[in-house]
Amino acid sequence: GAVVSQHPSWVICKSGTSVKIECRSLDFQATTMFWYRQFPKQSLMLMATSNEGSKATYEQGVEKDKFLINHASLTLSTLTVTSAHPEDSSFYICSAEGGQRSNQPQHFGDGTRLSIL
């Protein structure tokens, strides 16, 4: 089945640093990738929709300068949390949708737990 790889799975860093999270579709071409944020014991909140070769579409309330998204190829999207602060600590999950519009579901990565000290 379709596999989405997310890296790193866990990162701890100091306040003020930038952190890059990668999301790769391993066995299909992902025309669209999604980035979600999940707070402890809460649901997934869509942050942005990323289309290959174009700018990401951010959801209302998400700072695009804070959360930089790049979808440089059909198999890779990256989320960079710039100048991270403790309030950015969260579980970030990506998903990928492949091919033309169909009933193909989103395939999710295993998530990245980000802890900012």
Add this chain to the structure above:
Amino acid sequence: AQSVTQPDIHITVSEGASLELRCNYSYGATPYLFWYVQSPGQGLQLLLKYFSGDTLVQGIKGFEAEFKRSQSSFNLRKPSVHWSDAAEYFCAVGPFGNEKLTFGTGTRLTIIP
């Protein structure tokens, strides 16, 4: 606007007992409905999905769900749970084409011996 309600935050069932997790949705058009399962610290795994056709859909791990348009519900069921089913379960709704899924708040399932 689309929305999903999962009324039960936490459910505890005995191993071997039957399970039903509730999901109600609000959507202006024909919904595309999903159930996902999330183990601690991991991503989401698709259990099953519904768009059209038979309103009773079968998924992986012995789960099934029934779409009831009149009740705007898509409840997840399993006749006999296993300890490995303990996890967080999310119902989601979206348009055909799968963009912008809206997730419910999740139901945490605990299995007791």
